[in-house]
Amino acid sequence: MSSIAPPRPIVWTIAGSDSGGGAGIQADLLTLHDFDVHGCSVITANTAQNTLGVPAINAVSDAVLQSQLDALIADLKPAAIKIGLLANAGQVKLVAKFLRGVRAQGDAIPVVYDPVAVATSGAHLTEDSTGAAVLNELLPLCDLITPNGQELAWLAQTDADTAEAILAAARKVRGDLPSALLVTGGHFEIEPSITADLLCRGHDDTLAEDWLIGEKIETENTHGTGCTLSSAIAALLAKGYPLKDACVVANAYVRHGLRTGISDHIGAGPGPVGHCGWPGQLRDFPQILVKGSERAKCYGCYSPQQAANFAAEFTHPDSNRLGLYPVVDSVEWIEKLARAGVRTLQLRIKHPGEDLHQQIERAVAIGRDYDLRLFINDHWALAIECGAYGVHLGQEDLQSADLKAIQAAGLKLGISTHGFFELLYAHQFRPSYLAIGAIYATSTKDMSGQLQGPEKLARMVALLPDYALVAIGGINSERAPAVVASGVGSIAVVTAITEAPDYRQSVAQLTTLLDAQ
Ligand SMILES: Cc1ncc(COP(=O)(O)OP(=O)(O)O)c(N)n1
Ligand SMILES: Cc1nc(C(=O)O)sc1CCOP(=O)(O)O
Ligand SMILES: [Mg+2]
Numbered sequence: 001m002s003s004i005a006p007p008r009p010i011v012w013t014i015a016g017s018d019s020g021g022g023a024g025i026q027a028d029l030l031t032l033h034d035f036d037v038h039g040c041s042v043i044t045a046n047t048a049q050n051t052l053g054v055p056a057i058n059a060v061s062d063a064v065l066q067s068q069l070d071a072l073i074a075d076l077k078p079a080a081i082k083i084g085l086l087a088n089a090g091q092v093k094l095v096a097k098f099l100r101g102v103r104a105q106g107d108a109i110p111v112v113y114d115p116v117a118v119a120t121s122g123a124h125l126t127e128d129s130t131g132a133a134v135l136n137e138l139l140p141l142c143d144l145i146t147p148n149g150q151e152l153a154w155l156a157q158t159d160a161d162t163a164e165a166i167l168a169a170a171r172k173v174r175g176d177l178p179s180a181l182l183v184t185g186g187h188f189e190i191e192p193s194i195t196a197d198l199l200c201r202g203h204d205d206t207l208a209e210d211w212l213i214g215e216k217i218e219t220e221n222t223h224g225t226g227c228t229l230s231s232a233i234a235a236l237l238a239k240g241y242p243l244k245d246a247c248v249v250a251n252a253y254v255r256h257g258l259r260t261g262i263s264d265h266i267g268a269g270p271g272p273v274g275h276c277g278w279p280g281q282l283r284d285f286p287q288i289l290v291k292g293s294e295r296a297k298c299y300g301c302y303s304p305q306q307a308a309n310f311a312a313e314f315t316h317p318d319s320n321r322l323g324l325y326p327v328v329d330s331v332e333w334i335e336k337l338a339r340a341g342v343r344t345l346q347l348r349i350k351h352p353g354e355d356l357h358q359q360i361e362r363a364v365a366i367g368r369d370y371d372l373r374l375f376i377n378d379h380w381a382l383a384i385e386c387g388a389y390g391v392h393l394g395q396e397d398l399q400s401a402d403l404k405a406i407q408a409a410g411l412k413l414g415i416s417t418h419g420f421f422e423l424l425y426a427h428q429f430r431p432s433y434l435a436i437g438a439i440y441a442t443s444t445k446d447m448s449g450q451l452q453g454p455e456k457l458a459r460m461v462a463l464l465p466d467y468a469l470v471a472i473g474g475i476n477s478e479r480a481p482a483v484v485a486s487g488v489g490s491i492a493v494v495t496a497i498t499e500a501p502d503y504r505q506s507v508a509q510l511t512t513l514l515d516a517q
Helices: 024-034 062-075 089-104 130-141 149-156 163-174 225-238 243-260 294-299 304-309 331-339 356-369 380-386 403-408 420-427 453-463 480-484 503-515
Strands: 010-018 038-050 053-056 080-083 111-113 180-183 194-201 208-215 323-328 344-347 373-377 390-393 412-417 433-436 469-472 490-493
Touching: 010 024, 010 225, 024 038, 024 225, 038 062, 062 089, 080 225, 089 130, 111 130, 111 225, 130 149, 149 163, 163 180, 163 194, 163 208, 194 243, 208 243, 225 243, 243 420, 304 403, 323 331, 323 503, 331 344, 331 356, 331 503, 344 356, 356 373, 356 380, 373 380, 373 412, 380 390, 380 403, 403 412, 412 420, 420 433, 420 453, 433 453, 453 469, 453 480, 480 490, 480 503, 490 503
Parallel strands: 010 038, 010 080, 080 111, 323 344, 323 490, 344 373, 373 390, 390 412, 412 433, 433 469, 469 490
Antiparallel strands: 038 053, 180 194, 194 208
């Protein structure tokens, strides 16, 4: 029986052609190809460019622009749209009207807008009247806007060259808009030899402003970085990545292209950024700034309250392969599973009674008797008091738990992550292990919108080869082979053990699968 591969998602790029082949439509299509989506193009301007400058813009007429949009929507519906150069206010209005029409059909297609107003070379690429049309008509329709520092200043009509000024300008541009904003940092320097992008999303209680930091890559070949970044984000959104994950993976893709892209010279000026496939090395991924770290002081987001609790570099477990890791809600289960030969266990009590302290104490005693790696979920203060082997915390707990106390007491720390962004954030704490979930849908907990699947798991495992990593969520004996194939050294399970007809058999099956790796 022949199997037919599912169709690749379609992504449109509405942008200018770069005759020099380094930016615009040309960079976009190379990027979309690298992320295995089908790229369609809507050309807004036929720019005459080389590596030295932009002699002409040559905007297409409204009729030419409209005809391309009409042809595509009739047959090649997009899963995401990237918008780059719009050469004049008329084009902005036309594209905005088109997007409103698509929205009116009920299609929620993510739109990423890279406001290409100022090229890396410093050349201005749009007419002066374009700014107002962008602000009033286009931005309200975008899911993400990706200006560089100069474009942010253009949109906000203010300076944007220090951390505080960039934060203020980003807040001004976003106002009440639903769009997220990713300010790219290639044109400003907050710390010497460091580049920093600012990702702002949500509002009020959900507002998140995160700096994505990386060492500056010394290269002249930076032409097309903004186009490449925004089309990589669009490709990842089309593949179903959450926005924050799409942003960090796209950031790594660009950094990878800058670092390894092109060493030979193309043209007499700055050459194009490279397009080098999926970024597979941690060094290319940004660090997510932790607001309790000393470094946050440079970026206008230092939190003394978080600094009081912040700690990094927790002790390593005795092995990076923690094996089968059942997560259970009673001391009875801890004892039964210890007797069945399990070495790594978690006590996860979600509805504690008055005997919580006693239960943790008993679990810890069993842990000592059986030489277990016993982690206590959530209740870190009791875990310290009772001398547990370790603590498991979720991302939200990292704001409030006293990590300094956990570290000082010598406890190991495991942290939950759901996607690339959280993985990179948790890595800043250098915990004893990182948990990656939810791999599959699970009846134990609502993990909708946070499913990773075995393919992403494999990419994450490849990124952190020297770490203790744990996969969790919906894993059972049937699914375990695909999980184990990722190379992950540990599988955490709830129902595959607690609801198994024969838990000992389940333990044996899962252990055999992990040991065969
Ligand atoms: C090994 C492992 N991974 C993830 C989790 C989930 O922890 P958390 O995010 O704190 O959520 P709750 O378990 O508290 O609901 C875990 N417990 N163990
Ligand atoms: C407790 C928990 N945390 C998850 C995460 O992804 O962080 S998934 C999960 C539930 C795991 O239960 P089961 O093995 O029955 O699917
Ligand atoms: Mg928890």
